[in-house]
Amino acid sequence: MFPFLKKAVENLFSRPSTLDYPAKPHDAKPRYRGRIAYDAEKCVNCGSCIKVCSPGAITVEKTPAEGGEDITYRFDLTSCTFCGTCEDFCDTGAIRLTEDYHMVAADPADLIVSGTHFKAAVAGGLTVSSNCIYCTLCARSCPEGAITVDRKTKHWEVDREKCIQCGICIGKCPKGALSFGDGKDAPSAEAPAAPDAGSSSPEAAPAPKKAETGPAAAPKKEKATRAAAPARRAEVPADQADPARYDLVEGILKSDACIYCTVCARKCPMEALTVDRAARTWTIDRETCVLCCRCLEACPREALSVGTFGLEKEPAWILPVPALAPVVPEKKTEETPAPAAAPAVRPETAKPSAQAVPPASAEPAPASSAEAAPLPAAGADGPEGILKSDACIYCTLCAKRCPMGCLEVDRAAKTWTIDRDSCILCGRCVAACPKQALSLGTVTE
Amino acid sequence: MFNKLIADSLSRSPWLYHINTGSCNGCDIELVACLTPRYDAERFGFKLAGSPRHADIVVVSGPITSQSKDRLIRTLEQVPRPFCVVSLGSCPRSGNVFKGSYSVEGPLEKYIHVDVSVAGCTPKPEAIIEGLYQAARILKEKRLAIQQERKEAD
Numbered sequence A: 001m002f003p004f005l006k007k008a009v010e011n012l013f014s015r016p017s018t019l020d021y022p023a024k025p026h027d028a029k030p031r032y033r034g035r036i037a038y039d040a041e042k043c044v045n046c047g048s049c050i051k052v053c054s055p056g057a058i059t060v061e062k063t064p065a066e067g068g069e070d071i072t073y074r075f076d077l078t079s080c081t082f083c084g085t086c087e088d089f090c091d092t093g094a095i096r097l098t099e100d101y102h103m104v105a106a107d108p109a110d111l112i113v114s115g116t117h118f119k120a121a122v123a124g125g126l127t128v129s130s131n132c133i134y135c136t137l138c139a140r141s142c143p144e145g146a147i148t149v150d151r152k153t154k155h156w157e158v159d160r161e162k163c164i165q166c167g168i169c170i171g172k173c174p175k176g177a178l179s180f181g182d183g184k185d186a187p188s189a190e191a192p193a194a195p196d197a198g199s200s201s202p203e204a205a206p207a208p209k210k211a212e213t214g215p216a217a218a219p220k221k222e223k224a225t226r227a228a229a230p231a232r233r234a235e236v237p238a239d240q241a242d243p244a245r246y247d248l249v250e251g252i253l254k255s256d257a258c259i260y261c262t263v264c265a266r267k268c269p270m271e272a273l274t275v276d277r278a279a280r281t282w283t284i285d286r287e288t289c290v291l292c293c294r295c296l297e298a299c300p301r302e303a304l305s306v307g308t309f310g311l312e313k314e315p316a317w318i319l320p321v322p323a324l325a326p327v328v329p330e331k332k333t334e335e336t337p338a339p340a341a342a343p344a345v346r347p348e349t350a351k352p353s354a355q356a357v358p359p360a361s362a363e364p365a366p367a368s369s370a371e372a373a374p375l376p377a378a379g380a381d382g383p384e385g386i387l388k389s390d391a392c393i394y395c396t397l398c399a400k401r402c403p404m405g406c407l408e409v410d411r412a413a414k415t416w417t418i419d420r421d422s423c424i425l426c427g428r429c430v431a432a433c434p435k436q437a438l439s440l441g442t443v444t445e
Numbered sequence B: 001m002f003n004k005l006i007a008d009s010l011s012r013s014p015w016l017y018h019i020n021t022g023s024c025n026g027c028d029i030e031l032v033a034c035l036t037p038r039y040d041a042e043r044f045g046f047k048l049a050g051s052p053r054h055a056d057i058v059v060v061s062g063p064i065t066s067q068s069k070d071r072l073i074r075t076l077e078q079v080p081r082p083f084c085v086v087s088l089g090s091c092p093r094s095g096n097v098f099k100g101s102y103s104v105e106g107p108l109e110k111y112i113h114v115d116v117s118v119a120g121c122t123p124k125p126e127a128i129i130e131g132l133y134q135a136a137r138i139l140k141e142k143r144l145a146i147q148q149e150r151k152e153a154d
Helices: A002-013 A048-052 A085-089 A137-141 A168-172 A214-226 A263-267 A294-298 A339-344 A397-401 A428-432 B002-011 B026-034 B066-078 B125-153
Strands: A036-038 A058-065 A068-076 A095-097 A112-120 A126-128 A147-150 A155-158 A178-180 A247-254 A273-276 A281-284 A304-311 A384-388 A407-410 A415-418 A438-442 B015-020 B057-061 B084-088 B116-118
Touching: A036 A068, A036 A112, A048 A058, A048 A085, A085 A095, A126 A155, A137 A147, A137 A168, A168 A178, A247 A281, A263 A273, A263 A294, A294 A304, A384 A415, A397 A407, A397 A428, A428 A438, B002 B125, B015 B026, B015 B066, B026 B057, B026 B084, B026 B125, B057 B066, B057 B125, B084 B125, B116 B125
Parallel strands: B015 B057, B057 B084, B084 B116
Antiparallel strands: A036 A095, A058 A068, A068 A112, A126 A178, A147 A155, A247 A304, A273 A281, A384 A438, A407 A415
């Protein structure tokens, strides 16, 4: 009786719990997913949002305009689930779900968010020169299936409607026969190579010395002459290199084939890459890079490779040379001389240095932590847990993905520890590991 | 003048009838949340009615499944004219993620004119109150228009 009276008296003097809503505006909680805001100027018409939209609320309409086409994206809010996936998948941040929830309208047309941007057509589109040998490589590499090649009748044809002008086929052509229009403003093999022959990979590698060193001029010249060919490998004669000057450090290198398309930067899970399309610069933060090689796989021009570059002294974060065999395309790893030959590679070479890639079995186990247990046999007794193999490169990606914060990785000390009591076995670390070094299994220790 | 008083009074107490046509229950919960003390839609006279024959505003949630289609049509026939239809969430307007399913017969617009659409998946109770408020206004206009017609006929 008494507690009830106390509460009753309390309530007499407390304010009503009812929101004074229509009289006073009431904001949604932070990160509420409401009305879609679409910035057409940022949109690049990649279509990712349409692909991921489960209710199919996003439509695109292309209307021909002078010198290109007008591209209109429509977001139907009466069809939207407000899941936010389009926002997540929008690389350019053109789509944003605002906290505005006032989506009430008598006319459903008021509940459609749309925006139009203009896309200029590349002059003439994709064209083929007489060098074509009708090998069909371009047709096979086309992501949109826009190219048809008939070897028998020697016929090459591109469907301009389907072609998205990504330039992948140009990089694949063994004869350099493909180009965009007049080849001036297109991301063809020739165009980017010439202007940045001296500034591409040297600039990327943090080796300030090579600008002054004598032999640096020679490879530059060589690159300039090679520019016409798809320059995937810029090789430097081994005898020109000075093995004593540099220590061996593994890293991602870029060749002149780069078209600065930013695909590598988008795929990088560590956000170590920055690519500026306008300024035609490609920079890598070697401290952050974990050599997961996703950029290599993503590059449409195969301009990236794993190689060695020089530093005056070994930095603290140098990694054990990881086993790259499953990641790097085979042709890049075919030459496998002894690691002793590795210092012969000059820092600015973009040559895919397979020298530094010993087979996984031969690789010494990295400074081990207590958890580096081999995978136990199936059916062994013990609790389930996350297990780590020797393939670990201590990149800390697993720790970053862990929702419970139970993983601790020290890059310098090369230790990997897990708090098994907090681990909920969600498996995100297993999925995040670029080296597939983690697995779910029975803990036998 | 007497008619106008009636229309005005009725617009201050519109009774709701809620039909779930295969909704996931999200919108239904939010509609009920509108009637809780926190949002208290009864301040504006909104009140859930137990029968479509008492309703002024029909609130439809769900993508209209084939099982519910006939029942929806039968229910709507029983609502006294004039009345307003409010679609709650994305489903009745478009089918949402269920569109294209063999058992979905939507959108609601195929069967009856939708007066107010409340978008969201699910809409916030504030947005629902806003939608109902708009529906009540539309209802008042409809009622006045009908009275006008009758007057002219006389």
